[in-house]
Amino acid sequence: MCCNAPSFFIILYVTAVYFFGIYLNFISFQDYFECYACKELNFRQQDYDYIVVGSGSAGSIVARRLAENKNLKVLLVEAGSSGGGILQIPAVGVMLQKSSFDWGYRTVPQKQACLGLDDQVSIWPMGKILGGTAMLNNMIYVRGHPDDFARWFRDTCNYDYSIDILPYFEKLENNGTNKHKGSVPISDLPYKSNVSDYFLQAGICLGFGISDGVNAEPGFSSPKITIQKGQRWTPYHQLAKNRKRNLAIVTNAFVEKVLLRDNFEAYGVKYTHMEEPIFAKAKKGVILSAGVIGTPKILMLSGIGPKQHLEKMKIKPKLDLPVGDNLQDHVTTGLDLLTFDYSPNIGIRQMLSPWSMLNYFLRSRGPWTTVGCESIGFFNTAKEIVPELQFMIFPLGVTIDDGYYLSSLTGIGERLWKKYFAKIDKPSFTILPIVLHPKSRGTVRLKNNNPRTPPLINPNYLSDSYDIDILIQGIEMIKEFINTPPMHRLGVKLNPIKFPGCEKFEFDTRPYWECYVRHFTLTAYHPIGTCKMGEVVETDFKVKGTRKLYVVDGSILPDLPSGNPNGAIMMMAERAAEIIKHHCWKTQRKCCAAEVFQKECQC
Template identity: 50%
Template sequence: MYLNTRFVIILFYLILINLFVFFIRYADYVDSLFCFNCAENDLLYTEFDYVIVGCGSAGALVAQRLAKDKNVKILILEAGKQGSALLDIPSMGLLLQNTPYDWQYVTAPQTTSCFALDNNASHWPMGKIVGGTSMLNNMVYVRGHPEDFRQWFINRSNYDFMTDVLPYFEKLENDVHDDDLSGSMYLSDLVFKSSLPDLILKAGKELNFGISDVTNCKQGFGMPKVNMKQGKRWTSSHHLLKVKNRNVFLRTNRVAEKVLFRQNFEAYGVQYSHLGKSYSVKASRGIILSAGVIGTPKILLLSGIGPKTHLDKINIATKVNLPVGDNLQDHITTGLDLILLNQTLGIGIEQMLSPYSVFEYFWYGTGPWTTGGCEVLAFVYTDSTDVNRDTQPDLQFMVMPLGINEDTGVHLRHLMGISDYTWNNYFGYLNQTKAMTILPILLHPKSRGIVRLRDANVNSPPIIDPRYLTEQADIEVLLKGINLIKKLINTRSMQKLGAKLNTNIFPGCENFKFDSKAYWECYVRHLTITSYHPVGTCKMGHEQDVSAVVNYDFQVKGTNNLYVVDASVMPTITSGNVNGAVMMLAEMASDIIRSKDFFSRKKCSVIEIFVANDFC
């Protein structure tokens, strides 16, 4: 009887998924039809002060801050479309993958990892929508560890976290009130949680991990803050749209092709495409690229800014020889469905499809539809000889009450690209067994990848090669993470759920003894999963740093009036989810750009020496 009921639920789930995807694609098609009547005249004959490419976490926030000067005009070019209230439902973020709201990037085949994925390639969803990837993510907000930022600014004199970085986080988090729209981001506790968090926190205590401040990535276990307002997903673009600045012009369905230069160094405009035609728009004060860790280097390379040897191969004239596309880093993880349970945790497909869950969300803004998936975070430093809780962690755990087998493989596994062979010979064996997920996440990978152009055609997808697990040190940290998961499973708290290790042999690792180090290394190299946090392809650094693309003023080296503000400027990846750090950088960059513009155009009066002004 249970199997028949479960079959009906899964069938209903599959029908709803397909209806949702059909609705998204139909809405995209209808929107495109109406756009054939859209005119570009309002852009072609207007010179803006700033043109921002991308309306994601960084681009929307930079626009909002620059717009405080009512004398400037700002244009935002967004490649995607604007979403709807339906897409603000937190649990819908996952369903936007592999739709027109997703760039649907796929990496190059990996030679040392991802063996359990189709073509040995990792799927990298990234938002092609107003709000960017923050419309697809799990909404978890962390700052990062203070040591992360010291490493960024190690070559900058007089750097201090307390004065140079922390104030921007505080501004981001606290400058928001219902009656004050000058802020940036809403932070919320989890609105819905299963029965798992309380038990996991107790299990952590049994292993001598305390309840910690996970927002600052301190070692220990804790429940995360999320970017939600009244049960709805909230991004910096939501704030931008709600403020309705009259000097900000947002144009969607515009794909930036390249930056336009005078004398090969001074940026004065952007060439973009809309409905198959190319146009250009001018900016007098600056071009700001916030197209993301893949989009931004692609635009720079198409503009002739990048490694000369690469540009020569694809017949693009080099304007500035810089290491654009190098230094690619990502948080990687493993361990899907590694923990099996003998009971449910109060959330699953049945609860998500329940009419009461629908009522709860639309009437109260509560219930399982508000979940982003992650219910507990933990940060640890895996060197057992270091007992200092303030040490920068090298491993993160994301705890989720479900496994990927929850939908029996009809949808979720395709988003990750798990191969049929792997599914049928490992995950499929679980049948109706309940699973939960503790993902061990490598926080500071040694492996570095690249982004390159396939050719000079703007419509060709870029080559993304993260080169996962090319450094053995990365494997060692993940193996320590798996060992810690085994210890968590054996705590009294987790035994109340009947938690046990999945002992099915992973396909491809049959020649190794189960639970040996060699087996787990094989397992990790097969089941290598992105945490969707790539950064670093336009590294920020000192002007004399030959590995840097932008300087500490976020300006592309060797150019004028061209800035990059997004995750691509991170020299090294932060501890934990990166969206909070991206928005902090946007706050910092906005101040720098405004101050540079102020001092280039104005002089302080005598009275301003004594009376506070914006930058005097």
């Protein structure tokens, strides 16, 4: 068995994980019996102007912006719990996976990918908590590349990045300067291991520059993250900090469907709270921000989706739209593909040290503020301006806890652990090569018409050979990366153990790596696209063919951005809030005066 930490610390770690799991269940159970909203507003009886479904990054921004108008009554509905203060510790985020604060989604078995994982499925954690999936993620903030958004709005009148996109990023960001004082703090890493600088030096040795870490430009950098004073920061934190009296929040509220009139006007939602059905009404609009899985599920349960599928589910079709199509995800591979001769100063021992705890609670610093990823890089080919490949570099691997917890989060079963990971006898680390613009497309579909049944998620990983080519290019770049003087000083080597299922292929050949990526296919936790803008929603975020029904979350993105998508999702939410509040947007004001909607524009 791999010994990344002494047995005493492993035993202590396992004990801590066990009791922390009990603690999570306790605070979730406690919150369930505390009505979070009824202390201030009787949400069961009151009508609202707007109802926002989902308190993730997008939903929290939209709810906060709408509530800035004191004349509007806004209801924010969240299926999960409120959580507790200890959950704001950055390093705790990974511990929320597979807990009551995680929807616990799993894909259907993949035919061409994930062949080495348990049941050939990919595990997709998503936040079921105030703050949404941003409470579980790595907190990395990337804008993406300007050409990403040009593709999204290519059919829009006189689109201009500097007018239609950049101002919303700047409105969002607070980077500590006088120029940008937005709502989301963008900061440098508060903690880095003693090997972090070696990664940047290796990038320089390959001829890459140091990028700014925000824009997806070729080069390496330390990531920018959404942390403030050592604590995880999400748009919900900003909403809670500036909570308005006209904003009601109800947790543990499971939305089943949107209420629609015969003319497809949304006038409310049906949800259950404490097992009681509630019909909440909205005069001006319903905004779905339930995420790339939750939003299409609610729409289809409401009768909006592919007609044949809805009829098969015995749901009366109201609007035939490609809801649930166009599912995309940043696909990756390569956990523990590399080993050190040198041990980094971060791991189980450091996390469990009393000094780390004191350093965090007294100074908001130390290992507990780690986000895991310590370097990122973006790369493109000579033919492409937009980056095709991203690196996320972690100084640790899943072997650090000897298979007691972390491996289960990625679908590594006991058989795979024993035949591969347990044989790694050195400290391991990970460079994830991420396909930024995969061509494989999947679907989200209902399993039945019971709202409580998890949907069928099929990302259809690696169905397009382009995705395999980019992953293998990434592995070839990793080999160049570790063949640099900084990596030689750390004694970094390629893990020579053949991956189970690929033994018949010669190691480090194209056939071997293709087998490897098909067997060890991993999600980068960045799914988008299931309510595609231009097909399901208009550019004003309104669902096609409906009135007063909007979608604002990652499901509307037509394509994946170049980098971690949370930044782009938050930017779009700022944009959507302005449009919904004022019924217009800047490009329409600029060049479409002849349009009817221009007469209604009051911005």
